[in-house]
Amino acid sequence: MSATTLSRRATEEHAVTRPPAPERVRRLRLARHGVTALVAAIVLVQVYPLVWVLLTSLRPAGEFAAGNPFAFPSELTLENYRRAWELAPLPRYVFNSLVVTVVSNALIVVLGMMAAYALTVLEFRGSKVVHGLFLIGIIVPVHVALVPLFLNYSQVNLLDTYQSMIIPLAGFSLPMSVYLFSSFFQYIPRETYEAAALDGAGPYRIFAQITAPLSANTVVTVVFVNSIFIWNDFVFANTFVLSEDLKTIPLGLQNYMGAMGSMDWTATFAAVCVTVTPLLLVFLVLNKAIIYGLESGATKG
Amino acid sequence: MLTNRSRTAVLVFLLPPLGLYLVAVVGPILHSLVLSFFEWDGLSAMTFVGLDNYRQMLFDDDIFWKATGHGLVYLAVSLFFQLVVALLLANLLTYVRRGRELVKTAYLLPAIVSTVAIALMFRRIYSLEPLGLVNAALGAVGLDGLQRPWLSDLDTVLVAVSAPEGWRFAGLYMLILYAALIAVPKELEEAARLDGASEWRIFTQIRFPYIRPVFLTTAIMAATYSLRGFDIPYLLTNGGPGHASELLTTYMYKTAFTSTNFGYASTLSVFIVLQCVVAVLLIGLVRRSGRYAS
Numbered sequence: 001m002s003a004t005t006l007s008r009r010a011t012e013e014h015a016v017t018r019p020p021a022p023e024r025v026r027r028l029r030l031a032r033h034g035v036t037a038l039v040a041a042i043v044l045v046q047v048y049p050l051v052w053v054l055l056t057s058l059r060p061a062g063e064f065a066a067g068n069p070f071a072f073p074s075e076l077t078l079e080n081y082r083r084a085w086e087l088a089p090l091p092r093y094v095f096n097s098l099v100v101t102v103v104s105n106a107l108i109v110v111l112g113m114m115a116a117y118a119l120t121v122l123e124f125r126g127s128k129v130v131h132g133l134f135l136i137g138i139i140v141p142v143h144v145a146l147v148p149l150f151l152n153y154s155q156v157n158l159l160d161t162y163q164s165m166i167i168p169l170a171g172f173s174l175p176m177s178v179y180l181f182s183s184f185f186q187y188i189p190r191e192t193y194e195a196a197a198l199d200g201a202g203p204y205r206i207f208a209q210i211t212a213p214l215s216a217n218t219v220v221t222v223v224f225v226n227s228i229f230i231w232n233d234f235v236f237a238n239t240f241v242l243s244e245d246l247k248t249i250p251l252g253l254q255n256y257m258g259a260m261g262s263m264d265w266t267a268t269f270a271a272v273c274v275t276v277t278p279l280l281l282v283f284l285v286l287n288k289a290i291i292y293g294l295e296s297g298a299t300k301g
Numbered sequence: 302m303l304t305n306r307s308r309t310a311v312l313v314f315l316l317p318p319l320g321l322y323l324v325a326v327v328g329p330i331l332h333s334l335v336l337s338f339f340e341w342d343g344l345s346a347m348t349f350v351g352l353d354n355y356r357q358m359l360f361d362d363d364i365f366w367k368a369t370g371h372g373l374v375y376l377a378v379s380l381f382f383q384l385v386v387a388l389l390l391a392n393l394l395t396y397v398r399r400g401r402e403l404v405k406t407a408y409l410l411p412a413i414v415s416t417v418a419i420a421l422m423f424r425r426i427y428s429l430e431p432l433g434l435v436n437a438a439l440g441a442v443g444l445d446g447l448q449r450p451w452l453s454d455l456d457t458v459l460v461a462v463s464a465p466e467g468w469r470f471a472g473l474y475m476l477i478l479y480a481a482l483i484a485v486p487k488e489l490e491e492a493a494r495l496d497g498a499s500e501w502r503i504f505t506q507i508r509f510p511y512i513r514p515v516f517l518t519t520a521i522m523a524a525t526y527s528l529r530g531f532d533i534p535y536l537l538t539n540g541g542p543g544h545a546s547e548l549l550t551t552y553m554y555k556t557a558f559t560s561t562n563f564g565y566a567s568t569l570s571v572f573i574v575l576q577c578v579v580a581v582l583l584i585g586l587v588r589r590s591g592r593y594a595s
Contacts, residue, residue, distance in 0.1 A: 280410075
């Protein structure tokens with residue numbers, strides 16, 4: 001049925017026949033409470049594991065081993081955090097993750113912007129093909145690169161370096177970055193560029209003074225989406241890094257997992273809380289921009 | 302097209318990103334393709350074996366087929382969370398008046414937690430001895446009979462390693478679907494509502510058809526990400542017990558780095574790539590057929 005006829009008929013009918021009966025209003029209100037309760041329940045199930053990790057990290061170790069996992073801690077303690085700090089060099093892991101995340105993001109943003117600029121603003125014969133080549137990368141699983149990169153790295157002595165993680169992390173994030181930047185660049189009016197070109201600005205100046213500064217919002221989206229992937233990367237780090245000094249957070253956390261029998265759960269969960277904090281802070285501060293970016297980025301496509 | 306651009310400018314902007322992309326992504330794909338025709342342990346000389354690896358994979362390798370089947374279960378479980386539950390929540394959320402931002406933020410939270418941390422959590426969530434969250438919850442509602450060590454029970458391990466993958470990114474897809482749902486023109490819904498249509502009918506007849514393209518794009522994203530799932534099964538069970546939770550990715554990884562059979566591992570990774578391409582093409586086909594039908 002076509003929507004417009006439905007709508008016309010409905011409004012006419014409604015005007016005469018359906019005053020909102022009090023009973024109907026009550027039923028609606030009841031339904032609304034039901035919906036709210038259901039939403040709250042789904043969200044609670046989704047978030048409870050994280051809440052539980054946080055509570056466990058603050059719970060006395062003895063109480064955790066014996067007690068009911070749903071009970072609130074009898075007392076809150078930071079003792080677990082102290083032990084987490086002693087069991088492994090957490091600051092070292094955080095530092096390594098920061099290095100890898102910052103350098104990779106810098107590469108992804110700058111190179112992604114450059115590629116998008118060349119492909120959608122400058123344009124050239126075959127730019128569509130190159131754009132397509134980049135887009136294919138979005139669906140390529142990272143695992144395909146593990147064996148070849150491992151072999152190449154061992155030939156050029158790159159195994160066990162920061163670069164060994166940064167190259168594939170940046171490379172595999174680049175397609176999404178190119179995609180997001182080029183969809184944004186299409187919204188910058190052509191006249192802006194033409195006016196600048198008439199004033200004698202060349203492609204480099206236009207890039208530096210018009211395109212790049214306008215892209216701030218897209219940069220936030222690109223950085224956040226990629227930071228989740230990079231900060232938490234396990235597979236590249238696990239495959240290419242061996243020495244304790246270069247371990248990033250995910251590899252470091254594995255050290256807690258090592259001895260199965262005598263695992264110190266409360267200290268482990270304290271370590272998990274510490275390592276989640278940096279990303280969590282960024283997420284909460286940029287919450288609005290991130291959610292807006294994700295929503296608009298996805299629905300445009 | 303900028304008027305005063307030059308060939309040099311194009312190259313200056315294009316070559317650095319293209320270089321990185323070729324080194325990190327395109328090169329390795331081609332390299333894998335080449336290696337998949339060889340037998341090689343990384344030390345002795347490479348032997349060209351033609352299509353032998355492919356023949357072995359398709360006809361002589363039970364684990365390969367087992368892992369492929371497991372991949373479909375893994376995909377179904379994670380799509381259940383990422384598309385079904387996410388769509389349900391996104392739709393319900395449009396009826397909620399206050400706290401929408403809070404719900405969105407809370408639901409997205411698991412996405413920022415690393416897979417290693419998630420694996421640690423879920424190892425404890427599933428455990429029976431000491432009593433983990435799942436078993437404690439079952440006990441609390443009187444379903445003690447269902448309590449079990451979820452990760453060592455052959456019947457449950459596969460679903461148990463799949464669920465965290467679905468849980469992890471459900472928030473991301475919920476957010477995208479929610480954004481699409483609130484963009485559905487309000488006049489259409491109001492009209493149907495005044496006409497006495499139930500909310501269920503409004504969803505199936507108006508909302509869902511309207512957001513169908515976004516839903517299918519979301520499905521492509523969710524499916525390709527799930528098909529490359531690796532970290533959580535690898536860390537939780539390493540494919541075990543036996544091969545009960547083996548996926549193609551964990552099998553490939555072990556073939557490469559435990560058995561150092563680089564040739565056969567490359568054959569498996571070529572198959573993993575093909576699988577993702579096929580998934581995207583299939584969903585793309587559904588999308589196109591829908592467009593002609595309406």
